[in-house]
Amino acid sequence: MKNVIRSVVPVMLISGLVLTACSTKAPGKAANTTTENVKKGEVVTVNFWDNYTDQTQSKAMDTIIANFEKQNANIKIKRSSMKADDQRKLIKPALLSKDGPDLFAYDAGPGYLGVLANANLLMDLTAKSESLGWNKRFPAWIQERNTFNKKVYGVGTQVEMLGVYYNKKIFKDLGVNVPKTYEEFLAICKAAKDKGIVGISLDDKDQWPAFHLESIFYTAVAGKTEMDAVLNGQKSFDQPIFAESLDTFKKLITDGYTTKSPLAISYDDGNKEFFTGKAAMRMTGTWMVSGMVENLKDDVGFFVLPSVKPNLPLMAPGGIGGTFAISSSTPRADETIKFLDYMYSNETAKIWYEASIIPPMTIDVNTINANALFKEVVNLSAAPAGLSYSLDVLMPQKVNDATMNDLQELIAGKKTGAEVVKNKQKVYAEEKAKGNN
Structure with missing residues (x-):
């Protein structure tokens, strides 16, 4: 997430920062109170x-904090929230200053959480994972995304997947149904274009959205098995099947099925294009469920992009939206761990689900008060074929830096898929040789 999945530092580090949730004041250092003071x-x-800047999700977090504080009168949670893009720039200096957060949300993967772990800025939670039963409460694959050098450094915030939102009213007007094949998907794009409607709302001014399209088309053209082989070091990104994946994506643009000039469109504006009925479809992640329902009510649905290669199973890229990790310098370790454990307990699962967040533990979706779109997404996330990979959270930062630039060049028609994957593999091999994988 960038999410998706893909907070603030003290004033001494940055001034004038406007928070998007609970407070408009930059949080200072929490009182230097230790467990001994509790006694x-x-x-x-x-x-x-x-x-959690989304209104629905922010309210859920406030509810969880309020419930926790009622049960733990000696612990107060000072919450601050901001967009993930801003926090990525701030978290490392905040942790190094030791004036940053005790507990914080961050991107999972070696290029993000792994960097902080290698810098000794995170608390090792391996022993707590065992004693608190996290290794049984959370699926093994989620724990693996928070593990570096065989040590656990966090708890996955939510399960996310990438797919296609569609406007039900537009689909009805076009006389089309949810596509079962890639050919049917292309037919919908053409039907929309013929009616003067944007087939797919597409943007990449912010650069990171193209990562999602990369993962979607790697999954639909190359397949999870080929992606596994690359991640396991058995194969390379620099092979025809991955180049074909990107060229297949690029063809949607050249055929006129997407937003014009996507490099000039921000993610927020791409969403607005879809919300206002100017586009039939929007490719993004499940973190947008509540926003979609808020804007389109019952007129929005979700499907997994059909496999381009008929031999591949229907599968969506996915992973964890992020991680909650603890600063290695916190003087409030016991209290912080207690809150982190509570956030993903059986008691809070229903709150997360009803805020359109799929938490890292399961619940019967029919027992909760959730909208139809969210229930649809949850059912798709539990498909027998499983999930493929949202690659950017698994890549070292330098690989992502190179890829985001190359993907923009692809979208602009200045590079081919073969050129993009060749450079991606080159930088990936360099980073692996340095131990940054």
Whole structure:
């Protein structure tokens, strides 16, 4: 997430930062209260940063905090929230200053959480994972995304997948149904174009959205098995099947099935294009469920892009939206761990689900008060074929830096798929040789 899945630092690090959730004041350092002070009846304040700026999700977090504080009168959670893009720039200096958060949300993967782990900025939670039963509560694949050098450094925030939202009213007007094959998908794109409607709302001004299209088309053309082989070091990105994947994506643009000039369109504006009925479809992640329902009510649905290669199973790229990790320098370790454990307990699962967030533990979706779109997404996420990979969260940062630039060149028609995957493999091999994988 960038999410998706893909908070603030003290004023001494940055000034004038406007928070998008609970407060408009930059949070200072929490009181230097330790567990020993609790025995004297003093209140411990845990400094907590998150990325839940969406109104529905933010309300869910506030509810969880309020419930936790009622049960733990000696612990207060000082919550601050901001967009993930901003936090990525701020978290490392904040942790190095030791004036940052005790607990914070961050991107999973070696290029993000792994960098902080290697810099000794994160608390090793391996022992707590065992003693608190996290290794049984959360699926093994989710724990693996938070593990580096055989040590656990966090808890996955939510399960996410990438797919295609569609406007039900537009589909009805075009006389089309949810596509079962890639040919049917292309037919919908053409039908929309013929009616003067944008087939697929597409943007990449912010650069990271193209990562999602890369993963979607690697999955639909090359397949998870080929992606596994690359991640396991058995094969390379620099092979025809991955080049074909990107060229297949690019053809949607050259055929006029997408937003014109996507490099000039921001992610927020891409969403607005879809919300206002100017586009039939929008390729993005499940973190947008609540926003989609808020804007389109019952007129929005979701499907997994059909496999381009008929021999491949229907599968969506996915992973965890992010991770909640703890600063290695926190003087409030026990209180912080207690809150982190509570956030993903059986007691909070229903709250997360009803906020259109798929938490890292399961619940019977029919027992919760959730919208139809979210139930549809949950059912798709549990498909027998499983999930492929949202690659950017698994790549070292330098690989992502190179890829985001190359993908823009692809979209602009200045590079071919073969050129993009060749450079991606070159940088990936360099980073692996340095141990950054």
